[in-house]
Amino acid sequence: MNTVAVTINGRECVVRENRSILRAAKENGISIPTLCYMEDVNYIGSCRLCMVEIEGYDRLFAACKTRVKDGMVIRTESETLTEYRREMLRLILADHKTDCMSCAANGSCRLQEICAACGVRDTPYRGSRGDVDARLPAQEDNPFIRYDAGKCIHCQRCVNACQEIACSGALKNGRTGTMHLVDAPFSSGWQESGCETCGICASVCPTGALTLKRDRAFRKWETEKVLTTCPRCSVGCQMRLIVKNGRVVGAEAADGPANRGRLCEKGRWESITPIHAPERLTKPLIREESTGGFREASWEEAVRYAAERFTQIRQRYGENSLAGIVGGGLTNEDAYLAQKMVRTCFGSNNVSGCGPQSVTDAVTGSIRDVTAGADVILLLGADPETTHPVAGMLLRRAVMDGAKLIVVSSEDVGLADRADVQLKIRPGTETALVRGLMNVLVTEGLADGTEAAAAEFTAETAGSVCGVDPDRIREAARMYAAAENAPIICGQGTKELARLAALAGKTGRAGCGVHPLCGQPNGQGLRDMGAAPEVFPGGQRVDDAETRRRFESAWGVRLSPKPGLNADEMLRAAGGKLRGLYVCAEDLCAALPDGADQALEALDFLAVQDVFLTPTARKAHVVFPSVSFAEKEGTCTSTDRRVQRVRKAVEPPEGARPDTDILTDMMNAMGCPQPQLSPARIMDEIAALAPEYAGVSHSRLDEEDGPRVPCAGGMLPGTTMRQGRGTALQGNG
Amino acid sequence: MKKLESKNSMNHRIDIVLQKFRSKMEAYPPGMCPLALYRSLLQVSMSQSCGKCVPCRDGLAEADRLLRSVLRGDAAGDTSDRLRKLCVMIAKTADCAVGVSAAQMVLDSLEKFPDEYRSHIEDGRCTENVSQTVPCSTLCPAHVNVPGYIALIREGDCAGAVELIRDRNPFPTACAFVCEHPCERKCRRTIVDQPLNIRGLKRFAVDQARADQVRTPPANVKTGKRIAVVGGGPSGLTCAYFLALMGHSAVVYEEHDQPGGMLRYGIPAYRLPKDRLDEDVRAILAAGDVEIRCGTRVGREVRFEDLRRDYDAVYLAIGAQIGNRLPMENADAENVVPAADFLQKTAAGETMDLSGKRVVLIGGGNVAMDAARTAVRLHAASVHVFTRSREDLTALPEEIEGAMQEGVRFRTMLSFLHIETEEGKVRAVWLQPQIAAEYDRFGRLTTEHSSRYPYRFKCDVLILGVGQRSDVAELERSGVPTERSRIAADEACMVDGMPGVFSGGDCVTGPSTAINAIAAGQVAAFNIDEYLGYHHKIACRANVPFAVPNPCVPTGRTEIEERDPFERKDSFDEVDVPMTREEALREAGRCLRCDHFGCGSMEGGTCG
Numbered sequence A: 001m002n003t004v005a006v007t008i009n010g011r012e013c014v015v016r017e018n019r020s021i022l023r024a025a026k027e028n029g030i031s032i033p034t035l036c037y038m039e040d041v042n043y044i045g046s047c048r049l050c051m052v053e054i055e056g057y058d059r060l061f062a063a064c065k066t067r068v069k070d071g072m073v074i075r076t077e078s079e080t081l082t083e084y085r086r087e088m089l090r091l092i093l094a095d096h097k098t099d100c101m102s103c104a105a106n107g108s109c110r111l112q113e114i115c116a117a118c119g120v121r122d123t124p125y126r127g128s129r130g131d132v133d134a135r136l137p138a139q140e141d142n143p144f145i146r147y148d149a150g151k152c153i154h155c156q157r158c159v160n161a162c163q164e165i166a167c168s169g170a171l172k173n174g175r176t177g178t179m180h181l182v183d184a185p186f187s188s189g190w191q192e193s194g195c196e197t198c199g200i201c202a203s204v205c206p207t208g209a210l211t212l213k214r215d216r217a218f219r220k221w222e223t224e225k226v227l228t229t230c231p232r233c234s235v236g237c238q239m240r241l242i243v244k245n246g247r248v249v250g251a252e253a254a255d256g257p258a259n260r261g262r263l264c265e266k267g268r269w270e271s272i273t274p275i276h277a278p279e280r281l282t283k284p285l286i287r288e289e290s291t292g293g294f295r296e297a298s299w300e301e302a303v304r305y306a307a308e309r310f311t312q313i314r315q316r317y318g319e320n321s322l323a324g325i326v327g328g329g330l331t332n333e334d335a336y337l338a339q340k341m342v343r344t345c346f347g348s349n350n351v352s353g354c355g356p357q358s359v360t361d362a363v364t365g366s367i368r369d370v371t372a373g374a375d376v377i378l379l380l381g382a383d384p385e386t387t388h389p390v391a392g393m394l395l396r397r398a399v400m401d402g403a404k405l406i407v408v409s410s411e412d413v414g415l416a417d418r419a420d421v422q423l424k425i426r427p428g429t430e431t432a433l434v435r436g437l438m439n440v441l442v443t444e445g446l447a448d449g450t451e452a453a454a455a456e457f458t459a460e461t462a463g464s465v466c467g468v469d470p471d472r473i474r475e476a477a478r479m480y481a482a483a484e485n486a487p488i489i490c491g492q493g494t495k496e497l498a499r500l501a502a503l504a505g506k507t508g509r510a511g512c513g514v515h516p517l518c519g520q521p522n523g524q525g526l527r528d529m530g531a532a533p534e535v536f537p538g539g540q541r542v543d544d545a546e547t548r549r550r551f552e553s554a555w556g557v558r559l560s561p562k563p564g565l566n567a568d569e570m571l572r573a574a575g576g577k578l579r580g581l582y583v584c585a586e587d588l589c590a591a592l593p594d595g596a597d598q599a600l601e602a603l604d605f606l607a608v609q610d611v612f613l614t615p616t617a618r619k620a621h622v623v624f625p626s627v628s629f630a631e632k633e634g635t636c637t638s639t640d641r642r643v644q645r646v647r648k649a650v651e652p653p654e655g656a657r658p659d660t661d662i663l664t665d666m667m668n669a670m671g672c673p674q675p676q677l678s679p680a681r682i683m684d685e686i687a688a689l690a691p692e693y694a695g696v697s698h699s700r701l702d703e704e705d706g707p708r709v710p711c712a713g714g715m716l717p718g719t720t721m722r723q724g725r726g727t728a729l730q731g732n733g
Numbered sequence B: 001m002k003k004l005e006s007k008n009s010m011n012h013r014i015d016i017v018l019q020k021f022r023s024k025m026e027a028y029p030p031g032m033c034p035l036a037l038y039r040s041l042l043q044v045s046m047s048q049s050c051g052k053c054v055p056c057r058d059g060l061a062e063a064d065r066l067l068r069s070v071l072r073g074d075a076a077g078d079t080s081d082r083l084r085k086l087c088v089m090i091a092k093t094a095d096c097a098v099g100v101s102a103a104q105m106v107l108d109s110l111e112k113f114p115d116e117y118r119s120h121i122e123d124g125r126c127t128e129n130v131s132q133t134v135p136c137s138t139l140c141p142a143h144v145n146v147p148g149y150i151a152l153i154r155e156g157d158c159a160g161a162v163e164l165i166r167d168r169n170p171f172p173t174a175c176a177f178v179c180e181h182p183c184e185r186k187c188r189r190t191i192v193d194q195p196l197n198i199r200g201l202k203r204f205a206v207d208q209a210r211a212d213q214v215r216t217p218p219a220n221v222k223t224g225k226r227i228a229v230v231g232g233g234p235s236g237l238t239c240a241y242f243l244a245l246m247g248h249s250a251v252v253y254e255e256h257d258q259p260g261g262m263l264r265y266g267i268p269a270y271r272l273p274k275d276r277l278d279e280d281v282r283a284i285l286a287a288g289d290v291e292i293r294c295g296t297r298v299g300r301e302v303r304f305e306d307l308r309r310d311y312d313a314v315y316l317a318i319g320a321q322i323g324n325r326l327p328m329e330n331a332d333a334e335n336v337v338p339a340a341d342f343l344q345k346t347a348a349g350e351t352m353d354l355s356g357k358r359v360v361l362i363g364g365g366n367v368a369m370d371a372a373r374t375a376v377r378l379h380a381a382s383v384h385v386f387t388r389s390r391e392d393l394t395a396l397p398e399e400i401e402g403a404m405q406e407g408v409r410f411r412t413m414l415s416f417l418h419i420e421t422e423e424g425k426v427r428a429v430w431l432q433p434q435i436a437a438e439y440d441r442f443g444r445l446t447t448e449h450s451s452r453y454p455y456r457f458k459c460d461v462l463i464l465g466v467g468q469r470s471d472v473a474e475l476e477r478s479g480v481p482t483e484r485s486r487i488a489a490d491e492a493c494m495v496d497g498m499p500g501v502f503s504g505g506d507c508v509t510g511p512s513t514a515i516n517a518i519a520a521g522q523v524a525a526f527n528i529d530e531y532l533g534y535h536h537k538i539a540c541r542a543n544v545p546f547a548v549p550n551p552c553v554p555t556g557r558t559e560i561e562e563r564d565p566f567e568r569k570d571s572f573d574e575v576d577v578p579m580t581r582e583e584a585l586r587e588a589g590r591c592l593r594c595d596h597f598g599c600g601s602m603e604g605g606t607c608g
């Protein structure tokens, strides 16, 4: 690292070569006012508030976009500078519709703040844009975001945020005559604009020009913020819930290891809408045998009733007649307790989530490594832009930074427009294609070893099975093989993919491996917690006697050595071998639409714990009202196996109870003593039993970025693969 | 008392202002709103009004008000009509040219930019494509990152500069020698002093880091797709270069013995030494899977139909190499040669001995200058260039000046009447004196025969620099659409109605510059890739250095000097005297880094 010596305000400072003056000053404890600047994103030098004096030059320079040079003598404060800064603000105000009283940004407005700090109250100038802006109608057809030109100071933060952070480019610079326009995509036709409604642009606007409509409902000073993990997909974006008077009124992005200040439409909007929905369940319900309808019941009665019924069924039909389904949106602690209940109280291994089961052993990098650090990305059977939008943004970023992209899919995938090569295959021919790729690797001598399964699948054969040009299969294979770092990002990890990665030598390094994007928000956590028919927590097999003995001694019961049923098998066995089912926070009717309805009706007994009366819950004999992610403590494990905290931001509605408490009551009622533990204590139990989670604890997660599991050696931050090449946003030093 | 005008008179001082005004206009940035420009021109006209007559004095002010409302976006729907009526009235009634021309200018705007008016009146904004961008990169047809490579040169990284140029243009050397440098036309430095000498700097870079010694980006793995490129000139080779980097196989069919097209067979060696051209060609051929089949002419050795069948796409870049003859008697006489043929023969080593011969050249373009200067080098007794008007001397000023220094004689206002022969050989040319007439609607001066007698000029060799055309007869027979013997292709280089067939360069545009041909090759390569269903990206490993503040002290432009005319005219040795390191560094230091300062740092502020 080369350094240079500069003098700032009379002080000698040694700073990194090519640092901007602004950062150099900041690193030396000197702050310079800024308005348009955003580190690594916007340094166009529009507002000129950051001007400084440099010895030897008559004119002033914007510190945000001027680099230090050895020997530079810089002054950041002087009478002229102060006066000029005020003048800039006066000029800005002359074209700004100042109505702080009714502005959505009041309290969080950077312009307001900086005017106050600089002592600028009003302006003597008349402005030049008044007529133009008055004529431009506010853009507010988008349901969430609104643009009001009258408040815009044309700093272009939004434009560059859309381009560099969202990597969308839906928001552009426009022009009329000599005036800058913000071409915002929020008026009619916004659906076709390519805008993902991620709200990133609005989140960076320093004024009330670009606002989230819901921001009108609160003032910044009325709120507090709670850091948590987005519950909507498995990327594991970190976000802050904004709480006013015990209600969640908003969500904003936090600087999480995966998202780094990004959030998508689902995270920003959909995640919080259910929290205070009027349809929330607040009373346990019991189905009346006589009427077939629900009646409200007390917690004691409902728990006792459900426990009795499950116990009866177990006694009558044996342990394998009971099963549990664990929702993919639950926390690790919830999932752990749910499988523990099934294994200890029901006595079977019939516990499962509804998501597809991936082969995950090949995961080697974090989601950022595999995007920012990749030379070639093989995207296979996944459409992250819709399912995991922030991962979609990271992929677009990677492509903008020069990564090559291969898209294999049977569907139309937005990212295909940016792909070097696209292979649009017939539905259901993914395996053939992967074999075709392996065949090319082997026949062209690009592989470490051979692959029997692929022997028949020449590019021509695979091409005709999959309906794609064999040249493309060959090119994709060569491109993948030739790259130094090339991750496979896929919808579902399969053995073939793991084999492909191994054949091409793309394993064991950051920026390589196979990365299934878990379909469920905590799908990875579910598996890690043992909410799977063949494994205990930590992926330890139930049919391994030694493992079983450990769990038996920890849990104090005998455990079944026989792998249980997965969700599909459960539905098929319903009414036959399977008689009773406990569903934790999953709407089976939506998740497994084929046959779930009938299967559930065929059961002798169905208990559901959920936040809403879902179609599945409607079929239950007992319904327990549980709490949303904003009302409980816990952890989640993202698709790249990072454990992160879910934190309680608000109290649940009266009557609803945390999933862990409900499960604890159930276990006790079924005769398996289970102490009432806080989620933090439950995590301690997990850490003790699942070697991959050794060392994970809530208190540690509260102090640092979540570790990626498996955690090496029990104590370490699991960082072995975290130092990928490059950062997400490059450009400014 | 009578007085001479004093030194410090108002007019004198205004002249200095006007000088600045002119350089501002010269550097008018690309991508500006034309109506904003028209409004400022209108205001200039208003400031020229003496205030005597009503239409100019008051009418122009009303026109300005209407134009302002258009720009502000609050113009009524009928504003263009009202503006037109008002200006027609002013143009017809004003007392002097100040008012008349001002009104005509506004009428002109209505005629030339109806789309921009409509956009402002209906949507309150400029049309989509109005946005200011970095001048030099925008005006470079291939959109080379000019400030980037100048900065690299300044840091002493000439290899990096070559890499960065080659990201868009695989002929850094040839362009360093012969590019017409449209990039310099609106260089922002003009506002301060004079445009950067961009070509000169490029020359410095390719002399320090020879193109064939600088790494090309790693080519993509093989895609298995094959593209036929017809014509191994700058356009065809550029296309082949980018296709090869994308992993495709490019097979170039070249009629001549060697690749290079007009760069080899049109441009004389004293401007572009052939061994220097070879540096570019070598780098191109080594960049990836490029195969070149010289001495192969489509229509003779291979059929176009076969190319279409055997390749995944075809790029036609056959140039415009046939020199036009004049449709007049004796045009086929011995010793009457089109300039292109003359140059081509010379380049191929079949030189004519012109010792003691009087040579006449008809035409004033760059090719004519090349021919004239070549004739000088072949020891012609005299070389005369005749043009119909001064405006027909369209060659670059430095070329004309070079020719003059080498003793080429120029006569103008003479139109060519006929060729006199004796025993089948040219004896003399007859020329008709002209007088200047009106401007045509493109703003070009026309001439008329004057009443003076025609003029006989004795000569032994007549060289016709009256344009070139493409040899499209065979392609036409194969169904390739043409228009006035040019291939009909659009801006995306796609040939009308022939999927998979692309075309660009001189055979589409008519004779033009190397850089335009290169730009077409680049566009075609990317569009062929897209046509085949890919979006291959090409890596560039050069990193543009950070910009540093420029103190903007007015500093002279470093020109490329030429060798002594009396020495240089005896051989085909290169005439340019390139910049020294000292000069190059100073020149590079003048660049204002418009990619960093001003619109260039805005999203969409770069181009291409």
Ligand code: SF4
Residues within 6 Å of the ligand: A145, A161, A162, A166, A168, A169, A170, A171, A185, A194, A195, A196, A197, A198, A199, A200, A201, A202
């Ligand atoms: S919401 Fe997101 S995608 Fe849409 S304009 Fe804003 S930043 Fe761009």
Ligand code: SF4
Residues within 6 Å of the ligand: A151, A152, A153, A154, A155, A156, A157, A158, A159, A182, A204, A205, A206, A207, A209, A210
């Ligand atoms: S909308 Fe906001 S962020 Fe965008 S240019 Fe205007 S003030 Fe800046």
Ligand code: SF4
Residues within 6 Å of the ligand: A230, A231, A232, A233, A234, A235, A236, A237, A259, A262, A263, A264, A265, A266, A267, A268, A388, A389, A390, A391
């Ligand atoms: S990408 Fe996923 S985790 Fe991130 S904000 Fe969107 S839904 Fe939430």
Ligand code: SF4
Residues within 6 Å of the ligand: B134, B135, B136, B137, B146, B147, B186, B187, B188, B189, B196, B198, B590, B591, B592, B593, B594, B595
């Ligand atoms: S000053 Fe430099 S960047 Fe600007 S137009 Fe001229 S050459 Fe290009």
Ligand code: SF4
Residues within 6 Å of the ligand: B597, B598, B599
């Ligand atoms: S950057 Fe500033 S000084 Fe330069 S043209 Fe734009 S507005 Fe004017």
Ligand code: FES
Residues within 6 Å of the ligand: A033, A034, A035, A036, A037, A044, A045, A046, A047, A048, A049, A050, A051, A062, A063, A064, A065
């Ligand atoms: S913060 Fe540097 S110019 Fe705005």
